[in-house]
Amino acid sequence: METRSQWGTRAGFILAAVGSAVGLGNIWRFPATAYENGGGAFLIPYLFALLTAGIPILIMEFTMGHKYRGSAPLTFKRIHKKSEFVGWWAVLVSFVISTYYAVIIAWAMSYSVFSFNLNWGEDTASFLIGDYLNRTVDPGQVGSFVPGVLIPLIIVWILVLGILFKGVKKGIEIANRIFIPALLIIFLIIVIRAVTLPGAVDGLEAFFKPDFSKILEPGVWVAAYGQIFFSLSIAFAIMITYSSYLPKKSDITNNAFITGFGNSSFELLAGIGVFGILGFMAAQSGVPVDKVVDGGVGLAFIVFPQIINQFPAFNELFGFLFFASLVLAGLTSLMSITETYVAGLVDKFKISRTKAVLFGGGLAAIISLLFATQGGLFFLDAADYFINQFGVALLGLVEVVLIAWVFRKLKEFQTHANEISDIRLGSWWTISVGFITPIVLGYMMFGLLKQNIMKEFDTDTGNYEGYQDAFIMWGGWAVAIGALVIGVIMAMTKWKATSASSEMEQKKEAK
Template identity: 65%
Template structure:
């Protein structure tokens, strides 16, 4: 087998995997999803989802990457030559995500700077959309580049590409050894401050108060599985890519449990911090929790600046800490997303890592300029919904069906993981992958496709936006996946592991 990069230490790999899993969604999505789906009661379906879908798929992907020593397309080609297109589908989903994810990190970087003078003023929502993003109307209009978005975006890509150029050990691993501990320290400071604010108890009560009756609602269980699925970076090609750099002797199952539980621990921490702060602003302004509880861009860039405005002292300092946390969480995730297609291009076309980073990362950076325009926020919303939500969900469903039912390799992967790990996989893992996960992912995807391909479309956007920027982007991902799977592997990499003998052995 060819020489390839490896992680320098086990801790380096775990920090990188955790860094990929802990992203913007942990901070601005999980707290509201839990609150909106039963509060404290939501943790029951959440934990069930973690142990029946999240960690089982994580173990599966760690095992695939470790056993077949390749990018997602190469791994799937070695599993079965006919399944290579699925690997490319996941890679191009990640490519699409990277083009706009960098822009959101740029927003956070700009807001970290705004924090020092509370530049967003008293009307934080108007500042976000009108003053900062300069959002176009109508939404179909691209408009001109917005300097306040463009310059932070350039900085983000400069940091990410410089890390990727340095390689796995000196670049990705070294960066995550700095980013993740710093992120945890910064966020702990924020949480400690948040829980000591007036009204924090009201916010935490709203977050943890269980509404057991909601557990009879199927959408609550779907929300739990969706949250686990998207927050662990599974089926993005990321974990297959990262685990392909593991040394031959690696405790795969233990690594997966550490990664999964660390991610969930951070989500719980984020929920405590966010709802303590929401309780504070609700009490201070005389509003209700529902007036401020939300998810996504609005929570991070409109509600939190309002919370920061109301803080009794050191507003700018805590504002900086919050947005710096978003930047660090975003950078570690973006690096992992980019690594998927860098390794795939490197192996498919037998080019150097430097050339793969320049081509893959450079092209993604160039495309991301579209989201730095006045219409960028509209386009971003559509691409995010179809490429991320639909694309990752569909890729995950096809992956599990392929492994569990089409080529029936669950036992092969189980034997490989058991041969290396302290924790042996029993019937629990097999049942989860062959029965529970495919059924639930299938149900999720039916609901998702029904919602996203029938009017009204995403956030009420017209088909003129959703069609080309949402559905069109997803269609391009599918087309590129098929086309790239038809190219021959240069250097004969697809035969460096005999797919039939190696998999069955």
């Protein structure tokens, strides 16, 4: 009889789920998104989105994994045999993301070392693009490997795959028990230092000052739902996979609330820390706070090194702590992303976990080498944009429509969750998943498709980031479409019978 791996404790599962949700985007995406969409007023649509999309979908995915006891492909197959491709699509999206996500963690690892001597100098933008990434080729060209990226990238994969080899309870759970408390302690130190800097009050005022006129704009609500959706690791196959390792008696609804609010609390903490530091930079530069606000890679690897240079004391220590926090946040997310396809391979082909980690994780590690080349930043930028916008968001829309309207599983899932949870689900949950989320995601996808397809025919606006048509086609669209196509192909392959060796390893892991 096949025995599935299990978490050792409820706290272990929650830490792993929170660790998956809390990633690089919490630190560099949320603060800028909130500021650009009404500051303190943005918290209103953000909280509404959390309660009507984030937590409801978390509950749905926790219930799916717990009820059907399988990876995303196996779970969707057990819901309906024709929906297995959705599970593989989600796994392939996670696979693509893992290949470039590991590289960003490698950058943060390098920068944590650079912090000791402030190696980035005064011109941090030139250092990142020229000295560190050595980007001397055009978009679409690969160039040679960059040793400063390649070496830490190898270290990242050795760490992550080594943890996954150990399994769920002895690997992922133990790692999160160490990484998440360490991340929280480090980030609290960063925030305390940030809010005591000269000018920090101005930064915090800019962050929290509400512009209530903004919340009347549809785009702000779309931004709130987008932030919740992308930051909670939903529609990545992650939460389905993680919840499949839960014991039969598990409080699904409570776990979802704790995970959702835990993730949002860290985002708010990140916003306070980031804007306290941006306020300091604005004061030092003699410019308004809005002149120094940035998001994404630019905030982490260009703006923050500039700020660290200007710190009145302990510049090196603060730099190390900041980039160490990025490494920890990234590793916990990368573990969860990689586990999705490890679990999918184990379930589908009945191979041992060791073989699944070697094959799935090894293939991802090899492909990730592309992003450690001179042209890697261009490939990373295109793949990230298209796989997130037309992989994750579209996948989420398909998932909720299938569950709510095609297979009509909401009542069944509601009953399952209510039987084992303290907080009972009512009409709030079914309305959120069945109506609000599909409408908002549908509106988002319509806007994104219109925006990107029209660029193909508009000579004035051009493609995303001005990239050439050929590069956008093969570096962006092909990546997003390829995840779906390969997902369909994987769903068409036959399921293998359980081998004695894989069954023995699964029993050993479950103990």
